[in-house]
Amino acid sequence: MKRFLLVISSTVFIFFAKAQKLDNTFKTVDFATTFGSSQASFAASYLHNWKLGKKQKFAVGVGVRLTSTFGRKLDYTTAGPAKLTRGTSTPFLVVFSEQKTQNWDTLTVQKPQTNALNFMVNFSYNFSTKLSGGLNIDLIGLTFGQKSSAVFVSNGVLKTEPVAKPSAFNLLLTGDNDLGTLNSEFFLKYSFNKRWALRGVYQFLFTEYTTTTLKQIAPDGTQVDRFRNKSNNIGLGVTYTL
Numbered sequence: 631m632k633r634f635l636l637v638i639s640s641t642v643f644i645f646f647a648k649a650q651k652l653d654n655t656f657k658t659v660d661f662a663t664t665f666g667s668s669q670a671s672f673a674a675s676y677l678h679n680w681k682l683g684k685k686q687k688f689a690v691g692v693g694v695r696l697t698s699t700f701g702r703k704l705d706y707t708t709a710g711p712a713k714l715t716r717g718t719s720t721p722f723l724v725v726f727s728e729q730k731t732q733n734w735d736t737l738t739v740q741k742p743q744t745n746a747l748n749f750m751v752n753f754s755y756n757f758s759t760k761l762s763g764g765l766n767i768d769l770i771g772l773t774f775g776q777k778s779s780a781v782f783v784s785n786g787v788l789k790t791e792p793v794a795k796p797s798a799f800n801l802l803l804t805g806d807n808d809l810g811t812l813n814s815e816f817f818l819k820y821s822f823n824k825r826w827a828l829r830g831v832y833q834f835l836f837t838e839y840t841t842t843t844l845k846q847i848a849p850d851g852t853q854v855d856r857f858r859n860k861s862n863n864i865g866l867g868v869t870y871t872l
Contacts, residue, residue: 654680654681654686655678655679655680655681656679656681656871656872657676657677657678657679657871657872658676658677658679658691658869658870658871658872659674659675659676659677659869659870659872660673660674660675660676660677660829660867660868660869660870661673661674661867661868662675662815662829662831662833662865662866662867662868663865663866663867664831664833664835664863664864664865665863665864665865666833666835666861666862666863666864667861668701668702668703668704669699669700669701669702669704669742669859669861669863670699670700670701670863671697671698671699671700671813671833671835671863671865672697672698673695673696673697673698673813673867674695674696675693675694675695675696675750675766676693676694676695677691677692677693677750677752678691678692678693679691679752679754687755687756688753688754688755688756689752689753689754689755689756689764690751690752690753691751691752691753691754691766692749692750692751692752693749693750693752694747694748694749694750694771695747695748695750695766695768695813696745696746696747697744697745697746697748697768697811697813697835698743698744698745698746699742699743699744699745699746699811699835699837700742700743701739701741701742701743701837701859702740702741702742703738703739703740704738704739704742704837704859705736705737705738705859706736706737706738706739706742706780706837706838706839706857706858706859707734707735707736707737707857707858707859708733708734708735708846708854708856708857708858709797709806709838709854709856709857709858710806710807710808710854710856710858711806711807711852712724712805712806712807714730714733714848714850714852714854715729715730715733715734715806716728716729716730716805716806717729717730719806719807721803721804721805721807722804722805724804724805724806724807725804725805727805733848733849735782735783735784735785735846735854735857736782736783736857737780737781737782737783737791737794737839737841737857738780738781738782738783739778739780739794739839739859740778740779740780740781741776741778742775742776742778742796742837742839742859743775743776743778744773744774744775744776744796744811744837745773745774745775745796746768746771746772746773746800746810746811746812746813746837747771747772747773748768748769748770748771748772748800748811748812748813749768749769749770749771750766750767750768750769750813751766751767751769752764752765752766753765753766754819759821760820760821761818761819761820761821762818762819762821763816763817763818763819764816764817764819765814765815765816765817766814766815766817767802767812767813767814767815768800768802768812768813768814769801769802770800770801770802771800771810772798772799772800773796773797773798773799773800773810773811773838774796774798775795775796776796777793777794777795777796778793778794778795778839779791779792779793779794780794780839780841782841782844784846784847789844791841791842791843791844792842792843793842793843794839794840794841794842794857795839795840795842796811796837796838796839796840797809797810797811797838797839797840797856798810800812808836809838809856810836810838811835811836811837811838812835812836813833813835813836814833814834814835815831815832815833815834816831816832817829817830817831817832817867818830819869824871825870825871826868826869826870826871827868827869827870827871828866828867828868828869829866829867829868829869830864830866830867831864831865831866831867832862832863832864833861833862833863833864833865834860834861834862835860835861835862835863836858836859836860837858837859837861838856838857838858838859839856839857839859840855840856840857841855841857842855
């Protein structure tokens with residue numbers, strides 16, 4: 631885990647150091663909304679971007695994003711550790727490894743609502759003066775939100791969790807190694823002029839709740855109190871270049 635964090639931080643630092651040498655920088659604010667099964671999200675972000683390459687078609691940005699999510703009776707499954715839920719816990723490889731669904735329990739949160747404030751990175755490429763595309767992802771931050779009652783199902787036994795709460799700490803470690811609530815987007819952006827642009831968004835969103843009275847007891851004795859909802863949502867965003 632420490633090696634992975636070192637690689638991520640070093641990569642961001644190298645991009646930042648190289649980008650600092652460029653004069654062509656730009657800042658953006660963005661507002662996006664997405665919808666999925668029994669849930670919706672709203673995100674507001676600020677990015678400082680640097681154009682890269684000889685033709686400056688590539689851009690990398692760093693910034694902050696506040697993502698608010700809303701839902702009703704959402705199912706959250708065992709959030710980890712990855713050794714319990716996946717075939718491997720190796721960073722990046724964990725995303726493609728087998729799912730150990732036999733070790734999953736379910737927490738159905740009645741009225742989930744989370745607000746995640748995260749540092750983020752953004753990568754984009756200009757196909758033309760009007761059309762660009764890219765991806766962004768949250769790295770680290772904090773979450774606050776609404777506590778809620780929940781229904782906990784473990785080994786077919788149903789119990790009531792009176793107070794489930796959003797997990798407070800967010801950290802990108804890839805796949806089931808991740809902690810907390812993290813937002814990532816793939817997008818296409820059409821620029822109407824130098825200031826305004828419209829984005830089509832495909833969002834992959836992790837939200838996480840922690841139980842306060844009940845815990846899952848895994849076959850190896852691991853006690854689990856974190857449960858995660860993974861959703862694939864679509865939506866639109868509006869970008870303004872400062």
